[in-house]
Each structure stands twice: as structure tokens, then as C-alpha cells.
Amino acid sequence: MSVYLYRWGKFAFRRKWIVLPVWLLCFMVLAGLGGKFQKPMTDDFSMPNLPSERATEILDQHFPGMSAEFAFDAVTGTYVVGAPAGQKLTEPKNRAAIDELITELSQLNIVDHAKPIVNPIAATEEMGCLVPQPDPKDCSGAPLNVLNPTMPDTVAYFQVPFAIKEFGDVTDADRTAAYDAGNKARAAGLTVEISGTIATVQEAPSGKSEMIGMGVAFIVMMIAFGAIVAAFVPIITAIVGLGAATSLIFLSTSVLSVPSFTTFLASMIGIALSIDYALFIVSRYKHELSVQDSPEEAAGTALGTAGSAVVFAGLTVIIALVGLGIVGVRFLTFMGLGGAIAAAFAVLTAITLMPALLGAFGRFLFKPKLPFVAQKDPDDDSVPTMGGRVAKVIAHYPAVTMIAAIVLLGLLAWPATNLNLGLPGEDSMPKTTTVRKAYDLRTEGFGEGSNGVLQVAVDLSETPPDQREAALTALSDKLASYPDMAVVTEPVMSKDGAGALINGIPKTGPNAQSTKDLVQEARNDEAALNAQYHLRYGITGTTAIYADIDHVLLSKIVPYMAIVAGAAFILLILVFRSILVPLTAALGFLLSMAATFGATVLIFQEGKFDLIKDPHPLVSFLPIMLIGLVFGLAMDYQVFLVTRMREEYVQGASPTVAVVRGYKHGARVVTSAAIIMISVFGSFLLESDVTAKSMGFALAVGVALDAFVVRMVLIPALLVLLGKWAWWMPAWLEKIVPNIDVEGTGLRKLQSGH
Numbered sequence: 001m002s003v004y005l006y007r008w009g010k011f012a013f014r015r016k017w018i019v020l021p022v023w024l025l026c027f028m029v030l031a032g033l034g035g036k037f038q039k040p041m042t043d044d045f046s047m048p049n050l051p052s053e054r055a056t057e058i059l060d061q062h063f064p065g066m067s068a069e070f071a072f073d074a075v076t077g078t079y080v081v082g083a084p085a086g087q088k089l090t091e092p093k094n095r096a097a098i099d100e101l102i103t104e105l106s107q108l109n110i111v112d113h114a115k116p117i118v119n120p121i122a123a124t125e126e127m128g129c130l131v132p133q134p135d136p137k138d139c140s141g142a143p144l145n146v147l148n149p150t151m152p153d154t155v156a157y158f159q160v161p162f163a164i165k166e167f168g169d170v171t172d173a174d175r176t177a178a179y180d181a182g183n184k185a186r187a188a189g190l191t192v193e194i195s196g197t198i199a200t201v202q203e204a205p206s207g208k209s210e211m212i213g214m215g216v217a218f219i220v221m222m223i224a225f226g227a228i229v230a231a232f233v234p235i236i237t238a239i240v241g242l243g244a245a246t247s248l249i250f251l252s253t254s255v256l257s258v259p260s261f262t263t264f265l266a267s268m269i270g271i272a273l274s275i276d277y278a279l280f281i282v283s284r285y286k287h288e289l290s291v292q293d294s295p296e297e298a299a300g301t302a303l304g305t306a307g308s309a310v311v312f313a314g315l316t317v318i319i320a321l322v323g324l325g326i327v328g329v330r331f332l333t334f335m336g337l338g339g340a341i342a343a344a345f346a347v348l349t350a351i352t353l354m355p356a357l358l359g360a361f362g363r364f365l366f367k368p369k370l371p372f373v374a375q376k377d378p379d380d381d382s383v384p385t386m387g388g389r390v391a392k393v394i395a396h397y398p399a400v401t402m403i404a405a406i407v408l409l410g411l412l413a414w415p416a417t418n419l420n421l422g423l424p425g426e427d428s429m430p431k432t433t434t435v436r437k438a439y440d441l442r443t444e445g446f447g448e449g450s451n452g453v454l455q456v457a458v459d460l461s462e463t464p465p466d467q468r469e470a471a472l473t474a475l476s477d478k479l480a481s482y483p484d485m486a487v488v489t490e491p492v493m494s495k496d497g498a499g500a501l502i503n504g505i506p507k508t509g510p511n512a513q514s515t516k517d518l519v520q521e522a523r524n525d526e527a528a529l530n531a532q533y534h535l536r537y538g539i540t541g542t543t544a545i546y547a548d549i550d551h552v553l554l555s556k557i558v559p560y561m562a563i564v565a566g567a568a569f570i571l572l573i574l575v576f577r578s579i580l581v582p583l584t585a586a587l588g589f590l591l592s593m594a595a596t597f598g599a600t601v602l603i604f605q606e607g608k609f610d611l612i613k614d615p616h617p618l619v620s621f622l623p624i625m626l627i628g629l630v631f632g633l634a635m636d637y638q639v640f641l642v643t644r645m646r647e648e649y650v651q652g653a654s655p656t657v658a659v660v661r662g663y664k665h666g667a668r669v670v671t672s673a674a675i676i677m678i679s680v681f682g683s684f685l686l687e688s689d690v691t692a693k694s695m696g697f698a699l700a701v702g703v704a705l706d707a708f709v710v711r712m713v714l715i716p717a718l719l720v721l722l723g724k725w726a727w728w729m730p731a732w733l734e735k736i737v738p739n740i741d742v743e744g745t746g747l748r749k750l751q752s753g754h
Contacts, residue, residue: 001308001311001740002304002305002307002308003304005303005304005307005308005311005351006300006301006303006304007300008303008351008352008355009299009300009301009302009303009304009307009351009355010296010297010299010300010355012299012352012355012356012359013295013296013299013300013355013356013358013359014296014359015356016355016356016357016359016360017360019352019353019355019356020353020356020357020360023240023352023353023356026244027240027243027244027247030243030244030247030248030251031243031244031247033247033251034246034247034248034249034250034251035247035250037250037251037253037254038250038251038253038254039253039254040168040253041253041258041259041260041262041263047328047329047330047548047549047552048328050545050548050549050552051523051538051539051544051548052538052539052540052541052544052545052548053538053540054538055455055456055457055537055538055539055540055544056457056538056540057538058457058458058459058499058536058537058538059455059457059499059501059540061459061499062457062459062494062496062498062499062500063457063494063499063501066501074166074167074197075162075164075165075166075167075169075170075196075197075198076159076162076196076197076198077159077160077162077178077194077195077196077197077198077199078157078158078159078160078194078195078196078438078442079101079105079157079158079159079160079182079192079193079194079438080155080156080157080192080193080194080195080438080441080442080445081098081101081120081155081156081157081158081185081190081191081192082154082155082190082191082192082193082441082444082445083153083154083155083190083191084189084190084191087154087189088152088153088154089121089144089153089154089155089156089190090121090130090144090153093188094188094189094190095121096188097184097185097188097189097190098119098120098121098156098185098190099119100184100185100188101181101182101184101185101190101192102117102119102158104181104182104184105117105160105181108177108178108181109163110162110163110164110174110177110178111160111161111162111163112161112162112163113163114161115161117158117159117160117161118143118158118159119158120143120144120156120157120158121144121156123142123143123144123158124139124142124143124144124146124156127139127141127142129142129144129146130144130146130153134146134147136487137490138490140487140488140489140490140505141489141490141503143156143157143158144156145445145446147487148445148446151444151445154445155441155442155444155445155446156445157442157445157446160178160198162178162198164198167197167200170197170198172201174198175198175199175201178194178198178199179194179199179434182194191437191441193434193435193437193438193441194434194435194438195426195434195435195438195439195442195451196435199433199434199435199438200429200435201433212679212683212686213271213272213676213679213680213681213683214235214238214271216675216676216679216680216683217234217235217238217271217275217676217679217680218231218232218235220672220675220676220679221234221235221275221279221672221676222370223370223672224279224283224668224669224672225282225283225286225366226366226369226370227365227366227367227368227369227370228367228368228370229361229364229365229366229367229368230282230286230361230365230366233278233282233354233357233358233361233365234274234275234278234279234282235275236353236357237274237275237277237278237346237349237350237353237354237357238270238271238274238275238278238346238349240349240353241270241273241274241342241345241346241348241349242266242267242270242271242274242342242345244345244349245266245270245338245341245342245344245345246263246266246267246270246342248341249262249263249266249338249341256334258334258338259330259331259334259335261331261335261691262334262335262337262338263338264692265335265338265339265342265625265629266338266339266341266342267342268339268680268681268684268696268699269317269321269339269342269343269346269629270342270343270345270346271680272633272676272677272680272681273314273317273342273343273346273347273636274345274346274349274350275673275676275680276346276636276673276676276677277310277313277314277346277347277349277350278349278350278354279669279672279673279676280306280309280310280350280640280669280673281302281303281306281307281310281350281351281354282302282354282358283306283668283669283672284301284302284305284306285298285299285302285306285358286366287302288301288302289366295358295359295362295363296359299355299358299359300355303351303354303355305647307350307351308740309575309639309640309643310347310350310351311347311351312571312574312575312639312740313635313636313639313640314343314344314346314347314350314636315347315571316568316571316572316631316632316635316636316639317339317340317343317629317632317633317635317636318340318343318344318632319564319567319568319571319632320564320568320627320628320629320631320632320635321336321337321339321340321343321628321629321632322336322337322340323336323560323563323564323567323628324336324560324624324625324628325337326556326559326560326563327552327553327556327560327624328552328556329552329553329556329621331621332621332624332625335625336628339629343632385664385667385668386667387663387664387665387666387667387668387671388660388663388664388667390663390667390712391659391660391661391663391664391667391716392660394659394663394713394716394717394720395656395659395660395716395720398716398717398718398720398721399717399721401713401714401717402713402714402717402718402721404713405709405710405713405714405717406591406714408595408709409591409592409594409595409705409709409710410591410594410595412594412595412596412598412599412705413591413594413595413597413598414598415598415599415601415602415606416594416597416598416601418601418605418606419597419601419605419618419623420511420513420601420605420617420618421550421553421554421617421618421619421620421622421623422510422511422546422550422616422617422618422619422620423511423546423549423550423619423620424619424689424690424691425451425452425510425511425542425546426438426439426451427439427451427509427510427511427616428614428616428690428691430688431614439451443509446505447486447505447507448507448508448509448512449486449505449506449507449508449509449515450505451509451510451542452506452509452510452515452541452542452543452546453503453504453505453541453542453543454503454504454505454506454518454519454522454539454540454541454543454544455501455502455503455539455540455541455544456475456479456501456502456503456504456522456537456538456539457499457500457501457537457538457539457540458472458475458491458499458500458501458502458535458536458537459498459499459535459536459537460472460497460498460499460500460535461498461499462534462535462536463533463534463535464534465497467533468497470533471529471532471533471535472491472500472502474529474532474533475502475529475535475537476488476490476491476502478522478525478529479502479504479522482518482521482522484506484507484508484514484515484517484518485504485505485506485507485518486505486506486507487504487505488502488503488504488505489502489503489504489505490502504522506518506543510542510543510546511546511616511617512617513617515543515547516543516546516547516550519539519543519544519547520547522539523539546620549620550620553620553621553623553624554623556624557623557624557627560624560627560628561627561631564627564628564631565586565631568582568586568631568635569582569583569586572585572635572638572639573729573733573737574737574738574740575639575643575740576642576643576646576727577646577727577729577734577737577739578646578726578727578728578729579728579729579730579733580722580725580726580728581642581646581719581726581727584715584718584719584722584726585634585635585638585642585715588634588706588710588711588714588715588718589630589631589634589635589706589710591710591714592630592634592702592705592706592709592710593626593627593630593631593702595705595709596626596630596698596701596702596705596706597623597626597698599698599701599705600618600622600694600697600698600701601618603697604616604618604693604694604697605617605618612693614690616690618694619690619691619694619695622691622694622695622698625695626695626698626699626702629699629702630699630702630703630706633677633702633703633706634706634707634710634711636673637670637673637674637706637707637711638711638715640666640669640670640673641662641663641666641667641670641711641712641715641716642662642715642719643662643666644661644662644663644665644666645658645659645661645662645663645666645716645719646658646662646727647662648661648662648665649662649727655719655720655722655723655724655726655727656720656723659716659719659720663712663716667712670707670711670712671707671708671712673707674703674704674707674708677699677700677703677707678700678703678704681696681697681699681700681703682696682697682700683696684696684697685697
């Protein structure tokens with residue numbers, strides 16, 4: 001491979017005014033097609049074959065049309081109304097304001113006029129619950145908080161049926177109309193907030209993160225290269241690579257339904273990898289300029305050596321991202337594919353566009369030189385560097401440094417034992433949004449569990465008619481007996497008499513682990529009730545769906561890691577021609593991953609150090625996404641650093657000397673690359689979306705721990721301890737593994753004429 005890339009590098013450098021226009025034409029065509037045929041993205045987080053689908057089937061059978069309310073893309077809206085301080089909603093003026101609010105809503109063209117809006121005060125009154133001491137069981141389903149002993153009759157809620165079919169069809173004008181319908185009631189002193197998808201705004205990334213990441217990357221590269229112009233080259237490849245990848249994703253929306261989060265992941269991956277790979281090649285090119293006869297030869301050699309490492313580093317990232325498809329979750333599959341496309345373009349621009357840019361900038365590339373910055377060439381063995389000093393310390397005390405790294409990672413990993421997962425719901429919205437205000441107001445009036453009601457759909461088809469009432473009573477009593485169940489409503493019978501719907505209100509919110517345990521406990525008790533009454537039931541609703549998704553994602557982590565790690569292990573055997581080097585690389589990743597989970601739990605879930613004002617469970621798909629992304633990036637650093645060590649070893653250095661020299665050569669570029677990655681990912685903490693915040697933080701911490709603790713401390717210490725056995729491979733395997741020559745042995749033979 002090194003020979004082919006060497007020849008291409010020389011050609012692209014020499015024929016730059018052919019390569020650059022071709023790239024520009026391809027970029028413009030992709031951008032034009034993407035802009036012309038782009039269609040709106042979706043926010044469908046649905047998964048097939050969830051246990052909650054059983055409830056959907058029962059609802060479709062006995063309550064036709066009702067299951068549509070629980071679809072992920074359904075347009076829903078719940079108005080939560082609060083009385084002025086010291087007043088009740090049942091007072092005449094407040095009641096009149098609610099009547100006027102419902103009248104205003106009924107006149108909106110986005111409302112389904114075939115379905116009446118139920119007045120919560122009137123409905124509570126019809127239930128006979130507007131009395132001093134209502135029966136708790138009979139009034140458990142009242143839409144007015146009559147059962148709240150501290151503040152009765154002060155909060156109410158009611159659903160509004162909207163005529164809009166899918167969430168993706170909701171416009172900003174629709175959201176404004178839905179909110180403004182409550183202005184008169186607000187003017188009358190009431191608090192009116194809206195929950196549900198009609199009020200949910202899917203914010204696009206602000207772009208600040210990418211700009212900050214680019215800015216930090218530019219500064220780091222100026223320091224790494226010691227020049228201003230050279231720092232622009234990786235920025236150019238990043239813009240071109242990310243632009244092409246994003247355009248291709250936009251183009252795919254014309255034929256596929258693509259989740260909106262796809263571009264967020266592609267942005268993070270595209271910027272970080274494009275800059276990292278360009279940095280690696282330009283750094284090698286800078287060194288080759290000092291030892292080669294011509295810039296063209298230097299470009300070819302840089303691409304043949306560093307470019308080969310980039311190709312295989314990129315392949316590990318692509319394998320990890322494409323592997324997300326095995327989870328069987330549609331939005332994760334698309335996010336992985338989007339990231340893989342961005343990674344592929346990062347590699348493509350690095351090995352095809354980069355040498356042409358080197359030729360275009362020519363002798364001006366490393367000018368003007370910055371004084372006192374990056375004046376020491378790490379590839380000059382006579383010049384001491386910080387990387388060289390650190391390498392010598394690790395080589396002198398390998399056991400101590402290895403143990404210190406493991407202890408540090410172990411301490412950081414400890415909080416991960418309290419990991420709690422959930423999906424970003426209304427409780428994770430910014431506190432300034434009407435959706436979050438509605439959630440908090442409803443919690444105040446009815447308890448947090450009222451925001452995640454469990455819908456228990458009961459099928460009584462096989463239950464004898466004379467036993468159906470007893471069966472429902474037994475089920476209701478069983479549900480009410482759970483310690484974490486706050487209220488169980490009276491069963492609502494279907495028109496055919498063979499189905500029923502019971503609502504259970506937990507004591508805790510939708511993402512609480514106790515609520516998820518409650519769902520599982522209720523499902524486990526079905527067998528006993530079925531044996532006695534021949535009934536069957538399913539549980540759906542936000543809480544049940546969240547619990548199902550958590551279970552599916554967690555159950556996929558082990559097979560995902562096995563497949564991705566196995567594929568990457570084989571790839572690394574090809575790169576390093578060793579068994580133990582890939583093995584230590586994988587084991588080191590497990591340690592850094594555990595520590596990353598621990599740090600993220602500490603900050604985002606437990607709210608330590610007050611860095612996050614509103615702690616929540618980590619988003620359900622974060623662990624598997626984090627594993628996929630950081631694994632790919634970790635192998636990048638493994639390839640960047642250890643290929644130089646192998647290159648020294650193949651050229652005759654002793655194992656320890658090879659580690660020290662390789663570390664000295666690769667430390668600066670790996671450090672620079674890691675800082676850039678951390679900056680790009682960490683800048684997403686500025687986004688308002690809690691999912692973007694937590695993922696950006698976790699990725700930044702993951703890269704920091706894996707690069708600076710595992711790859712630059714633990715792995716070198718292990719390689720020193722292993723000695724020559726680090727590069728051992730069984731003879732039978734040596735014969736069948738193709739020699740892809742990442743270290744450039746064939747290239748050196750070609751250059752020497754042998």
C-alpha cells in the first residue's frame with residue numbers, strides 16, 4: 001500500500017492544477033445535488049418488536065385508532081393550567097378563563113374538530129369529584145388535582161386532538177398558534193403551558209461548536225507546525241470533507257427517511273478526523289522536507305508512510321460506526337452510517353486532496369514561521385523534546401507507570417456502577433421552554449409520575465364474560481399493590497366488552513429506574529393472572545417505551561463490542577503483524593471506556609461540581625454510541641503512535657529503544673490530534689440540547705483518557721515490559737497474513753533502487 005500511496009502523492013503534488021479542479025467540481029456537484037433534493041429529516045426513535053407493541057395490538061383490536069396516540073411521530077398536545085397564587089381553578093373567573101381557552105383552541109384550523117376538547121373542570125365535576133372529600137379511587141383519573149392535599153383544585157390538564165398527521169409536518173406557525181391560543185387565559189392570570197410534540201422544537205446545531213472547534217484546531221496546528229499557512233491546510237480539507245459528506249447525507253434524504261441527529265454526529269466526526277488525518281500527514285511531510293531531495297519526493301514519502309496509517313486508522317473508525325447497524329435500531333444505524341460517510345471523506349481528502357494542496361502552497365507552506373514555536377523537530381534524534389523525555393521515564397519505570405495509569409482509570413470508573421439510562425424527554429428540555437414548564441407544573445399538581453402514565457391495555461377475549469369484572473378487579477388490585485405505584489384509575493371498557501384500558505400513575509418520573517422496574521414487575525405478574533382468569537395485557541406509554549428501549553440498547557452492547565472489536569483486532573493484526581499489540585490496544589480501550597462512563601455519570605447524572613444545573617439519566621443510546629466512536633478514535637491513536645514504534649523496530653532498534661524513538665516521533669502529532677478532538681467534542685457543551693451536551697462531554701473525556709492515559713502511558717509501558725514478545729506472531733499466521741507494509745519497508749526499497 002505504501003508504494004501506491006507514494007506514487008499517488010507524487011502525482012497529485014506534481015499535477016495539483018488537475019487534482020484541485022477535479023475535487024472542486026466534485027464538491028460543487030455534490031453540494032448542488034444535496035441542496036436541490038434535500039428533504040426534511042425525521043425524529044423517529046421507534047424500534048421494532050418492543051414489548052410495548054403488545055399493548056398497541058390490543059388497543060388496535062378493542063379501541064380502534066387509539067394506538068396512534070402512542071406513535072413516536074404522533075402530534076400530541078396537553079395543556080397544563082395553573083391557578084394564580086392563593087386561588088383555585090374552580091373559582092368563577094378562573095373557570096371562565098378556562099372555558100374561553102377551550103373556545104379559542106376549538107377555533108384553530110390545526111385542531112381536529114371531529115374530536116371534542118374535554119373541559120377538565122367539567123369532567124371532574126361529572127365524576128362527582130368536586131366535593132370536600134372525594135373518593136380517592138373514584139377520582140384518581142380526574143384531570144383536576146382534587147386529590148392533592150397541599151394544593152387541591154389549583155392545577156388541571158386536558159388533551160387537545162390535532163389534525164396534523166406527523167410531527168415532521170408541524171411548522172413554527174403551528175406551534176405559535178397553539179401557544180398563542182392561551183394568551184387570553186394568561187392575561188386573566190392563569191398559567192398556561194403546553195407539553196407534547198406540538199410544542200416541541202427540534203433545535204438544529206447552532207454552528208458555534210464547529211466554529212470553536214475549528215478555532216482551537218487552528219491554534220494547535222500553528223503551534224505544531226510553527227507556521228501560519230500550514231495550519232490552514234487541514235482546515236481546508238476539513239471543510240471540503242465535511243461539506244461533501246453532509247451534502248451526500250442531504251441527498252440521501254430524497255430517497256430515505258434520515259434522522260436529524262445524523263448530521264450532528266457527522267459534523268463531530270468529520271471535523272475532528274479530517275483535521276487529525278491532515279495533521280498527521282502534514283507533520284510527516286514537514287520532516288521529510290528536511291531529509292528528501294525535493295518537495296515532490298517528500299510529499300510522496302509522507303503519503304506512503306503517514307497516509308498508510310491514516311487509511312487503516314480511518315477503517316477502524318468506519319468499522320466501529322457501520323457496526324452500529326447490528327444493534328437493529330434504525331436511528332442508530334443511520335447515525336453510524338452518517339458518521340462513517342464523514343470518516344470516509346476525511347480519509348479521502350487526506351490522501352487525495354492533501355498532496356495537491358501541499359503542491360499548491362509550495363514553498364510558502366511553512367511560512368511565516370512563528371518565533372519560539374515548534375522549532376524542535378521531534379524526528380531529529382539529536383534534539384531533545386518533551387515527548388522524548390516522557391518516553392524515557394516510561395521506559396525506565398514501566399511497571400510504575402502502568403500501575404499508576406490503571407489505578408487512575410479504575411478510580412474514575414467507579415461511579416459508572418450507578419449508571420442510569422433514559423431517553424431525552426420533556427424533563428430534559430431547557431427550563432425556559434413551555435414543554436418543561438408544563439412538565440414541572442404537572443409534577444407540582446399531580447406528582448412526577450403523572451408525566452409518564454402507564455397505559456395497561458387488557459384483552460379479555462378468552463375470559464368468560466361472568467369473570468371479566470373480577471379479572472379487572474384482580475388486575476387493578478395487583479397494580480395498586482406495587483410500592484412505586486401512586487394511583488390506578490378505574491378500568492375503561494371497550495365497546496365490544498372484551499377489552500379494557502387501565503391507567504397507572506407511578507410515583508416517579510418516566511426515566512427513573514424505579515419506574516422502569518415497576519413496568520417489568522407488572523409484566524412479570526401477567527402469567528399468574530392469565531392462569532387464573534385467561535386475560536392478557538400489555539403496557540405502553542412513555543415510561544414503558546423508554547424502559548423497553550433501554551433494555552434493547554443495553555442488551556446489544558456486548559454483541560456490538562464483540563463484532564466491532566473482533567473486526568478491528570483482525571485489522572490491527574494486519575497493521576502491526578502482532579498478536580499482543582492489538583490485544584493490549586483493546587484491553588486499554590476497555591479501561592478508558594469504563595473511566596469515561598464513570599466521569600460522565602459523575603457530572604451529568606449525579607450533578608457533581610455543579611457543572612450541570614439539571615442532572616438527568618444519561619441518554620439511552622449514549623453508551624453504545626460512545627463505545628463505537630471512541631473505539632475508532634482510540635485505534636487511530638494506536639496506529640499513529642505504535643506504527644512509528646514498529647517502524648523503528650523493523651529497522652533494527654531494540655524493543656525498548658523502538659518504543660522510546662517511536663514515542664518521541666509520534667507524541668507531538670498524537671497530542672495535537674487529541675487536543676483538537678477534545679476541543680471539537682467539548683465545544684458541543686455550548687449547545688442547548690442536553691443530548692448534544694452529554695455526548696460532547698463524554699466524547700471529549702473519552703478521547704482525553706484514551707489518548708493521554710492509555711495510548712501515551714499504559715500502552716508504551718506494556719510494550720516495554722513485553723519486549724520482543726510485543727511483536728511476536730505465530731509462524732503459521734505470519735505466512736497467511738498479507739503484508740500491507742504500513743511502515744513503508746517496500747517504499748524504502750523502491751527509493752533505494754533495490
